[in-house]
Amino acid sequence: MFRYSDEMISFLREHKEKMKYIELTKEFNKRFGQNKSIRAIKRVCFDNELCKKVRYDNEIKEFIKDIISGLSYSEITKIVNEKFKTNKSVRQIKSFCIYHNIYNGKGKKIPEQFVFTDEMIKFIKKNIQNMKYNELTVQFNKYFSVNISKSILKNKCYSLGFFNGVTFDQPLFTEHLGKDGYLIKTEKGWIPKQRFLWEQKNGPVPDGYCIIFADGDKTNFNENNLIKVNRKEHFHLNKRKLRFSDPEYTKAGLNIVKLFLKAEERQKEIDDEEPEKKNQPEEA
Template sequence: MNRIFPDNIKTFIFENAKGKKNTELTELVNRIFGTSYTVKQIQSFKGFNKIKSGLVQKFPDVIISFIKENVKGKSTSELTVLVNQTFSTAYTEAQIKTCKTNRSLSSGLTGYFPKGHIPHNKGLKGICSPGCEKGWFKKGNTPKNHRPVGSERIDTDGYVYIKIKEPRTWVLKHVHTYEKHKGPIPQGMIVTFKDGNKQNCNIENLLLMSRSESMIMTSFRLRSKNPELMGTGLLISKIILQKNKLKRNLGGKK
């Protein structure tokens, strides 16, 4: 915002903003510098630089008395309309709200229904406008985006999910395939891919390992896209884990 104002105009606004409305300040700037800034641009510049005009909206005593007499039971918007209609003024809701706040005036409205209030639609449950039934789903209707059991999708990480049950039961395909051929996966174990391809869910490409073995394979860079090397890496990880276990046991005896 500052970039559209030359330094001399910035300085002028800082020095002359006090005591002037945004419309007055805009007119003054444009007249002196031959510019065509809008009130919104001047207002934005003042807001960005935290420049205050120091003006306080003054209300005549007759309007203040009117507001006090009519504030109860009316929202700020309703009261604003009433004031402007009665006195042919053009106050904004923000100005009326400020007037109320400065004088601790309250409408008494809470936004809640009073105790014993009867809803306008009481007793109308199940009653609909004529013709609205055309947009209802009919019993047995199948949505256009419905996907049957056996459908597959790929998530953002590249894993394949397969739908195994209606209405929306999806599971990881490689886990489903492994359990289908080998039985439930033991706790603490995971299924990974021998060739590193997350979308190759053939049972021959799936490898069962513990989470600890998986961490070792990652830490020691034993993973490979070669299925045979992946098998070798798993054996090495088992040896490393066994070696670490022996070290801990020997250390404990000391």
């Protein structure tokens, strides 16, 4: 195992803030006759606490909420980096905003913000049999002078039971196989079949939760293959690539995610407690 000398660490500490990692790696290899990758240099900097660990605390989250309306993610990123002395990319800021359900109101609207009128629903019902969802979305936006996404329109169609090539008047518990899996018609409208089956056994799915397939197979409705996860857990399962074709591995991955989120929550509590301790007067 390669061991970094004190001289190497001192070199990285001295030049870390002056150079980007690609430049720092090049100079390091040149100075010490090494062939280290950028990833290796990043790792040693992190392990030796040569770079500041920046995380989004409540202050930054609230700041983004205050400024986000009407701004592009590029503009938001620039403002956040300038104020908090960070160096985040547009992609990182956008992912953070979506993760925390913070939207800038530009372009596409989220489902909760868009209300379909009776006239809009009649338009959808009239045209869905003759158009694919892409074309229907374009014509819908043009006709009503709005700018919603295909996914919002498609989800509305699903909830109303409007499908391409399917008649509208379907009996209860009719199933429909769409691109995203099976839907089933209930008294509350069309819902994912896995949600329906899970609720039959366990009761209503709480707000903010969804039902996923442990093995990734959207046709495997075995009771042991259906898992309830919240949005954060679902996000980290995908981000950390902890979903597998083996359902037991996915369940183990979910336990890892839950431990990670618990640790993250505790760390935030500790960070919030430290300023309070510093501000308390010392006992004589």
